[in-house]
Each structure stands twice: as structure tokens, then as C-alpha cells.
Amino acid sequence: MTAPRRFVVDEELTIVTAADHRERLLASLGDGNALRIDLSGVGDVDTAGLQVLVMARAEGFRLGLPVEFAEPSAAVTEALALTRLEL
């Protein structure tokens, strides 16, 4: 069992970047990597961003690859509190 690959989401986790993030996340999972998604640098998050995170976890579950989230920034924490979503 290798250590999960670190996946960094920078500044923007919104509809503007959602398509990019989705591509990259699916590519990483497709390579058979467990993921550790680093959210410490996220400054802006919206519903589209949250949807991509939930998608990544579901896809990881489907592939049997653990997906975990690390170091949520203030913006991410606020969005999670707002939606009562747990990552």
C-alpha cells in the first residue's frame, strides 16, 4: 500500500475551475492513486466546487481508492458549515 498521492487545489474552487479540477481528479484516480486533497490554499469556493469534491470521494469509493481531504482553508470550512456537509 503506497501513501496517497497529494493533490493540491489552489486559490479557486468554483464553477470557473470546476471542469479542470474534475479532469485532474479523475485522471489521478484513473492512475490507481489514493488521494489526499489539500484544501489549504482555497480562497474561493462555491456549490460547483463542493460538487467536485463530493464527486471525487464517490468515485474513489467506487474504485476502492481512499480519498481524504486535508487542511481545509477558512473559505472551505465556512462552505462546509453552511451546507452541513462532512468531508
Place this chain on the structure above:
Amino acid sequence: MALDDDMREALDMFVTEARDLVQGLEEGLLELEDQPSGGETVNAVFRAAHTLKGSSGLFGLQHLVAFTHVVETVLGSVREGTLDVTPGLVSALLPCTDHISAMIEGLARGQLEPDAAQAADGARLLSGLEPYLMDGGAMTPTASAPGTDAEPQERAWRLELHFGEDCLRNGMDPLSFLRYLSTLGTVTDVVTVTDRLPDAADMDPESCYFSFEVDLVTAAPKSEIEAVFDFVRDDSDIRITPADSQLDTYVRAIRAMPENDRIGDVLVTSGAVTELEMAEALRIQQERAVREGTQPVPIGEILIEQGIVQRAIVDAALNRQRRTSETRSQDTRTIRIDAARLDKLIDLVGELVIAQSSTGMPNSSATDTSAEAQSEVMRLVDEVRHSALSLRMVPIGTTLRRFERVVRDVCMELGKEVSLVITGGDAEMDKALVERISDPLLHLVRNSLDHGIEPAGERRKHGKAQQGTLRLNAYHDAGNIVIEVADDGRGLDRDRILAKAVERELVAPGTALTDSEIYNLIFEPGFSTAETVSNLSGRGVGMDVVKRNVTALRGSIEVETTRGIGTTIRIRLPLTLAIIDGFLVGVGSSSFIVPLDRVTECVELPPGPLVRDCMNLRGEVLPFIRLRQIFGIPGHAARRQNVVIVEQSGQRTGLVVDSLLGELQTVIKPLGILFSRVKCISGSTILGNGEIALILDVGSLIADHSDRELLRQAVPVG
């Protein structure tokens, strides 16, 4: 104060900008006068006025907003090509720019409101623009409706937010709405529903898949919560319902509410449903009824089905409504009596008891004392009866005043101006009659408003006061009550009525008729002069129905009209339904009463065989009805029989009886339910000797008989 400085700076900017705009406006107008079709100039002038209005609003300069709004509206018509530029228009608009300019200069000096002279000047200028306004250029106030004075109470709501797939692409982020909700109150819980998120491969990262269930506690009214979603409402499914924990509160509040006929009003007032939701539910109700061609589904059911409100709340509101209608129907069974009248009746009964006991005194020496006592009892009985009857009498005013609302509503609908004048409201009549005459009266009132009174424009043209007058007048006349519905409208058109009557084959062409006979044609079945069926009086209920109702109450109706001056319809009714003047006749051992107002004369039945139940009355053929035969009374006819000639709807018929017993005043007792289907009898009364007499219903007696005659002629019995 930096902000104040900033605002002052902004105001200075506005003044500078407005000066330019006014100048542009003025120059543009002058240019237009020379070249009325300059499209770009028109645009520029319009934009100048528009910008002026917008900026004034931002600074709260309401006077300037209202003034420039009218100028903008006029210029808007020019831009759209519905109004031509004329020298007159330009001369009306130019002084307006001067006025705006004066207001701006006032602002520059720090004067935010116009002074009295300026305000008057503004009003004068605007009235000069009035001819150029297509329709209602008046500023619609944008201020939000003032909230109720009641202390706003915190309530719990359940919000189900299913945003449209495109909402993210449109820049509407549900997270923003959630954040905003927490500024309205306390978000106690949120459930983010992620079920609709598809597999990663199928997911469009720009579509919205999440939906949310939010519990919100807020003092804000439901309409305010609703308004949060204004920008996404069209393509989202947003449901806001009172939280289940609050149901009791609503149910209690609804129970405590005043009576209301309309469930919608109850629900909106309770705060559980907003005006917008109600309007939408009504739209769905209408649409469905039209599409399926069925009776509309109750509005409460639609509200429940749309998830707008729970059944418990609708049920509470329905109860409120049902109780209202129950109280209403009880109203007809109970009667409010003036206490003094009741006291008088009780006094009389007391006197009667005393008088009666004195007749039974054993030792009354003189017989004349006894006779005196007897006649005293008789007098008192009569008075008791009068007094008891008067208990049923109510002033007609209450009923007439109900028409104030009708007149107001109908006038709104028709766009007419009519004042209602009620006189004689204290005239009293039998309570039962009042109730039964109110529908015919309503019809007459609507008819007058709809067809009688002309629109304001037509009235002005004929030199009449712009406002029409409808008079309702009641008075007593010779033991009757007379109710008049009088309008000062266009009056009846004699020729048109006659033409229509001929067309409808109500009269033969060329028949010589007096004016009053012609006017009375409007009461004929199948007659209606309205060329366009209006919403109000064209419902197929004609004047004939009014007449039938009045006749059923033993009344009469007549019309008096002068072309161009107005029409008066006069209803004459007996004061009470409880007493009639009757004519007592005998057949065998039975007694019958014929209403006296139907009787025209009495003759002896000519001896000898008569053909087809007809007799010769002064050279005329008079059909007659043998009461013995019709009611199957056993025994042989008396040797000498009499004929009571009655008249109904202009048709004369004889009633063959054994004996004529004379006139008497009769208290009508209605037949019991058991006999309610018996034809030809309208009631009964108890005679002085304790026997029962049946009161004949002359109308149905004649109708019934002629039906049978027709049948007999059609099928000759071999």
C-alpha cells in the same frame, strides 16, 4: 465623516451631470422641432430624461423623480413612434426642462425639496403634458408595502430548495442564498441532498445537482423569504412551508381570525401563504379547469399538492370558512326583534288573560257586562295578532345599503361613475319578503348600472353630470310597500324594444301598442335588449325572472322611462306574506280560499249542459274549472252552482264552487313538508269554526288545467 463628504461629493457630481443633461434635453428638443424625425436625437433626449430620473431616485429626490418620470413617459412614446413631435409638444416640454433646471439649481444651493411655488409650477406643467400621455403616466410608487403593525413573531420555516440545473452557469450560487438566509434569521439546520449527483463520468461540473432542505427561524414574513429567490424562481423549485412544529400556532391563529368567505384571504392573512403563491395556485386552478373542462379543484387542494402549505392549516382555514357560512344560513332562521315590540306583545297577552278571566266570572249580574268583556277579548286578540305580525317587520334599509358595495364594485368593473342615493330605508316590511326581494333588486341595480347609466364620456356629450345617480327609494302606499330603482341614464329605447319584440316574435308586426305596453315587453320571457352580453347582466337571467319573482311574492312590477332622462322600475309588494285578503268559497263540506286580488267577479253557473267546460260570459267564451272534480270531492254538486272568475297573467278562468261565503282576512299557514308537492294549493288557514280551509294557488291551478285541456284535445278519447 468621510461618508458624508463622499455623499456631498456625489451630490455635486449629480448637479454637474444634471446641468449637462438638462442642457442636452433642451437642445435636443429644439433640434426635434426643426427635424421632427431625427431618430438619434429622440434617443438622446429620452436617455437624458431617463438618466435624470434614475439618478434623482438614488438621492431620494422624489419630486424630481415624479416630474421627470412624466417627461420620460412622453418622450418614450415619441421614441416608440406612437406620438408625433409637434410644435405644441415641444412648447409643452421646453418649460419642463426649465423647471428641472430650476430644481437642480436649488439642489446646488442645498435645497433638497421644492418650495411651494416650484411645486405648483411643476403640477401646472405636468397637467400641460397630460394630453400627450397615452395611458396612466403617473408614477407607480415603488415603495414596498408597509408591514403590519403587529409585533413580528419568530416563526419556523422549512425550505426545500431545488435549484435549476443552469443556476450555477447563470452565476447564481446556492451557497450565496444560504448565506443570505442566515442574515434573515437563524438557520437551525441544513441538509444538503447530494443524491442527484451523477457518476463522475456523466457529471457536468457546471450543472447544479445539490438541493437543500433548510430549517429557518425568522421574524421576517414569508414574502421576504420568498423574495430571496426572486432571481432563480423561474427555473427552480422553491418551497417554503411552515415547519411542522408550528402547525398548532397557525391553526390557533386561524381559529382566532375574523370570519371570512374566502379561504385564500384566511391563508394569506395567517402568513402561511404569500400573495404570490396564492396567485400562482389560482392560475393553476384556472388552467386545469379550462384544460380538463371540469369544475375547478378547490384552491386548498392545489396549495397542498404544490407543497405550499400543509393539510392541517388548510383544514383549519376551511373550518373558519364553513363556520362563516353556517352562521350566515342561521341568520335566515333567527330574527332580531326590537325589545319594545316584544314588551308590547307581552303586555297585550297579559291584558288578554285578564279580560278572558273576567268573561268567566260566574256572578256577572248583567249579560251586557259579559258581552262587553267578550268584545274586549276580541279587540285584544286582534291587537295581539297585529303586534305579533309587527315582530316580523324589519326596516328595508339594511338590505338597500348592501347595494352600496355592489354599486361600487360594478362601477369599478364598468369604469363608470355612479353615486347611490338611498331614501326611505326605515320603511318596514316582512322579514321573509325582504330576503326574497333582495335578489330581484340586485338584478335591477346591476341592470341599471350596466345598461341604464351611460359611460362618463357619453354623459358629458349629452350635457349630463359626469357622475350618474342611482336611487333606491322605499315607501308605504295603501297597505303595500313600494320599492323604486331609479337611474338617470339613457332611458329605454321604445323603438328598439318594439323591434326586438317583433324579431323575437313576442308581438306580431304592426300591433298597435301603447308606450307603457311596449316598455312592459322587457319583462317578457326571452327578451333582452343588450346587444353585447356583458359580464354583469348578460347571464341569461332576464327581467322576466325578476317579474316572476315579484309575482310569486304577490307583487307587481312596472317601468316608467323617459328617453335620455332615466328609467324608474317600481316594485309593489304586500307588507307581509303572512296575511292575505281572501274570498271564502265552499265545495261540498270543504272550504277553499281564493286570494281576493285575483278575483274579478262572481256569477251564477248557467243551468243545463255545458260544452267542454266553457260558458258564455257576456258574449265571451270563459273556460272554467270544477273544483269538485279537480280535488275529487265526493258528493253531488249543489243544484245552484257559482263561478268565481279569477284572472292570472291576463287570462281569465272560472272556478266552479257550490257556495260563496264572503271575504275574510286570512293568516296563511304554510303546508307541511308532507304536502309540499301538492299542486294548486299554496297554504291553509284555520277558520273561525275551527275547520281548515285550503288556499288556492290560482296561477298553478290555471296552468295545470290548460295543460290538461291541451292534452285532452291532442288525444281525443274514443
Place this chain on the structure above:
Amino acid sequence: MAKTILIVDDSASVRQVVSIALKGAGYEVITGTDGKDALTKLNGQRIHLIISDVNMPNMDGITFVAEAKKLPAYKFTPVIMLTTESQEDKKRQAQAAGAKAWVTKPFQPEQMLGAVAKLVQP
């Protein structure tokens, strides 16, 4: 990080008053004097909301919004259009161009703040 709003209106006083109100509420504000000018302000910087008038010289608001939405960075930026009650057709055109929110002119600064706050919080 404060959210940035672009205000496009040919009236300097409108720009000024709206700016004051929005800055007071904690937003960053940039302004454009008409559609053409505003397009030059869209140089790739993050803008969270656009507020635009409809009637403007050089380029009207509807054209501006349609142009802005063609730029990838602003494809999904929410737009509040300043309409008047008499311009139902303009409102429809603006919606088609991508402006799904609106504020009716004339408005008071508080009304503008209310509409903005539903879409973007400072």
C-alpha cells in the same frame, strides 16, 4: 478576501452613490462609464458581480453583458441589470444575454444592497 463588483453606468453620480453604498458594505468596487469602457476593465481580474445599466452611449448594457459572457473568466459571473418598469422587453433581452437578476430604476441605495447581498456576500 473582499469580493469585487463592477458597476457600469454612464451617470457619474449613480456610479458614485452605488460605489459608496457597496464599499460601505465591504465590497471592492471598480467602475465603467459605458459598455465599451467596462470591457476594457475586464482584464482577467476576478470579478464576482457585474451591475450594469441598459441605456448607455457607445455600447449598451445588453451588448456589454453578451460580450462579457464570451470571455471565459466572466462566463459565469452573475449580472444585475438596471431596468425600468416600462422595459419588460429589455428585461427579457437582458435575461437572454445572461443577466438573470435585476433592480428596477429608480432605486434607493439600500434596495441595491439587498439585491447584491443575495448573490454575493462581501
